[in-house]
Amino acid sequence: MSPTAEAPFGLLAELTHRCPLQCGYCSNPIELVKRDAELSTEDWMRVFDQARALGALQIHMSGGEPLGRRDLPELVEHANSLGTYVNLVTSGVGLTRERLRDLAKRGVDHVQLSLQDATREGNDRIAGIKAFDRKIEAAAHIRDEGLPLTVNTVLHRQNLDNVAGLIAMAEEMGAERLELANTQYYGWALRNRAVLLPTKEQLARADAVVEAAQERLRGKIEIVYVIADYHEAHPKPCMYGWGARQLTVAPNGDVLPCPAATVITSLKIENVQNSSLHDIWYHSESFNAYRGFEWMSDPCRSCPRKEIDFGGCRCQAFQLTGDAANTDPVCSLSPNRQTVDLILDTEMRPAVEPAMAMRKISQ
Numbered sequence: 427m428s429p430t431a432e433a434p435f436g437l438l439a440e441l442t443h444r445c446p447l448q449c450g451y452c453s454n455p456i457e458l459v460k461r462d463a464e465l466s467t468e469d470w471m472r473v474f475d476q477a478r479a480l481g482a483l484q485i486h487m488s489g490g491e492p493l494g495r496r497d498l499p500e501l502v503e504h505a506n507s508l509g510t511y512v513n514l515v516t517s518g519v520g521l522t523r524e525r526l527r528d529l530a531k532r533g534v535d536h537v538q539l540s541l542q543d544a545t546r547e548g549n550d551r552i553a554g555i556k557a558f559d560r561k562i563e564a565a566a567h568i569r570d571e572g573l574p575l576t577v578n579t580v581l582h583r584q585n586l587d588n589v590a591g592l593i594a595m596a597e598e599m600g601a602e603r604l605e606l607a608n609t610q611y612y613g614w615a616l617r618n619r620a621v622l623l624p625t626k627e628q629l630a631r632a633d634a635v636v637e638a639a640q641e642r643l644r645g646k647i648e649i650v651y652v653i654a655d656y657h658e659a660h661p662k663p664c665m666y667g668w669g670a671r672q673l674t675v676a677p678n679g680d681v682l683p684c685p686a687a688t689v690i691t692s693l694k695i696e697n698v699q700n701s702s703l704h705d706i707w708y709h710s711e712s713f714n715a716y717r718g719f720e721w722m723s724d725p726c727r728s729c730p731r732k733e734i735d736f737g738g739c740r741c742q743a744f745q746l747t748g749d750a751a752n753t754d755p756v757c758s759l760s761p762n763r764q765t766v767d768l769i770l771d772t773e774m775r776p777a778v779e780p781a782m783a784m785r786k787i788s789q
């Protein structure tokens with residue numbers, strides 16, 4: 427019998443993997459979906475219908491860069507007609523005043539804008555292109571349009587010392603919410619782990635700055651801080667449990683229990699061309715594989731923290747131990763914790779700073 431599941435809150439629609447930025451921390455897969463394998467407009471509309479029928483109330487249009495899809499206005503309009511809350515997740519590159527105005531008219535409710543660093547030089551170095559000024563302009567358009575704005579920054583060794591500047595930027599941009607998420611090492615980011623892993627001292631300094639800002643900006647800007655789990659004694663509650671809250675549809679229609687799930691090469695992934703989202707959510711092998719607690723073995727099975735962290739991250743367990751059903755090796759109770767300690771010892775302070783492998787994506 428399948429474990430019981432509630433309806434999902436939201437759909438992460440990765441409309442395309444194409445992206446103008448070249449960030450080395452990208453957690454999208456190494457093998458990206460090519461433009462000619464992307465779902466058509468009609469396919470996406472059907473996916474949105476099915477997600478809404480399943481109970482999803484939010485559709486996050488993401489990528490890559492969703493502005494790369496010419497049919498974005500129609501997709502937004504369709505999602506809006508279903509009564510879903512539409513969140514546009516963008517780099518801001520290409521988000522002109524006219525385009526935003528049109529998207530807002532058609533039903534975008536919220537914009538999530540990425541920022542790579544607090545300065546023009548830092549931002550453009552990490553993004554691999556001159557994007558800073560365009561992001562500032564995009565933020566102004568979003569504010570002028572009266573749309574709520576979340577600024578999100580992926581943190582790592584190259585920008586963690588600038589966290590105060592990032593918070594100041596979010597204030598200046600008029601954000602309601604700031605997401606400061608330490609890098610998760612999946613997909614392309616895993617290649618660059620030795621360039622990205624922060625030191626313990628950097629994290630301690632950033633933690634203090636974030637905490638003070640959370641206090642100072644309470645009621646004005648919500649600051650969400652996602653920890654750097656390699657340095658922690660317990661793992662993050664990844665996805666708040668497998669197949670529990672959200673589903674992801676990749677540009678080619680693959681339906682994923684978490685955005686990084688393709689790293690688990692043993693997982694049989696379903697596609698929207700062969701099954702309905704309803705069947706995939708409730709009955710597929712992939713969504714039921716790590717749902718609930720039955721799949722766990724010790725130490726998780728008998729651990730009281732399983733209700734808090736759900737045994738951590740399945741993708742990380744697979745990547746670092748070869749079995750997605752293992753306890754996340756970040757956990758101090760995991761028999762594989764030494765794998766993480768060894769990585770920290772060897773990669774956190776390399777004798778020679780390695781170069782970032784930039785993500786060059788053909789458009």
Ligand code: SF4
Nearest residue numbers: 726729731732737757
């Ligand atoms: Fe979480 Fe499992 Fe570690 Fe317990 S043993 S803290 S449930 S990862």
Ligand code: FES
Nearest residue numbers: 664684739740741
């Ligand atoms: Fe896939 Fe954590 S990223 S379960």
